[in-house]
Amino acid sequence: MTVLEARNLIKEYTLRNGLHTSTLRAVDDVSFRLVPGKTIALVGQSGSGKSTIAKLLLQLESPTSGEILLDGEPVSRRGEGLAQYRSTVQMVFQDPFASLNPYHTIGHHLARPVRLHNPRLGKAAVRERYWSCCAVYDWIRPTTTPIASRTSYPAGNVNA
Numbered sequence: 001m002t003v004l005e006a007r008n009l010i011k012e013y014t015l016r017n018g019l020h021t022s023t024l025r026a027v028d029d030v031s032f033r034l035v036p037g038k039t040i041a042l043v044g045q046s047g048s049g050k051s052t053i054a055k056l057l058l059q060l061e062s063p064t065s066g067e068i069l070l071d072g073e074p075v076s077r078r079g080e081g082l083a084q085y086r087s088t089v090q091m092v093f094q095d096p097f098a099s100l101n102p103y104h105t106i107g108h109h110l111a112r113p114v115r116l117h118n119p120r121l122g123k124a125a126v127r128e129r130y131w132s133c134c135a136v137y138d139w140i141r142p143t144t145t146p147i148a149s150r151t152s153y154p155a156g157n158v159n160a
Contacts, residue, residue, distance in 0.1 A: 002071060004034040004057070004089060009066035011052050026052045027063075058091055087117060 011027040027049040032040060042050050055061040057068060059075060059082060068075045076082050090113065110130040121129065
């Protein structure tokens with residue numbers, strides 16, 4: 001069972017204005033655990049550090065202090081360890097209108113990461129894998145969701 005944990009994350013940026021420098025603390029002592037089957041929400045006002053936390057989790061930025069653990073082990077910042085981490089942890093964009101292509105079905109968008117990380121799986125196995133990942137969301141499961149909504153397209157401006 002994969003567990004992603006942030007412990008006491010702090011991220012500070014040095015701001016320069018001519019000869020003067022100051023420090024901006026974008027993330028201040030943030031800790032949480034992401035465990036399978038549970039959902040947490042990271043909410044806050046604009047500028048409160050949500051995107052910075054995402055960048056820290058994805059190893060796009062380094063924390064000033066604190067640590068990020070995957071299954072109890074510190075996350076590698078380089079090489080094969082980083083590549084392995086990035087194949088396990090991925091960002092899900094919050095704006096579906098910007099991140100979902102309206103020309104593809106919702107099923108296509110759910111299947112794509114499964115196909116990318118499991119290129120040898122056949123269509124049926126890919127479909128089973130993404131539905132099993134969504135099992136906690138009763139509103140999206142194939143047994144309770146009309147087929148029309150699973151094969152529908154994300155909302156947006158689609159020109160024929």
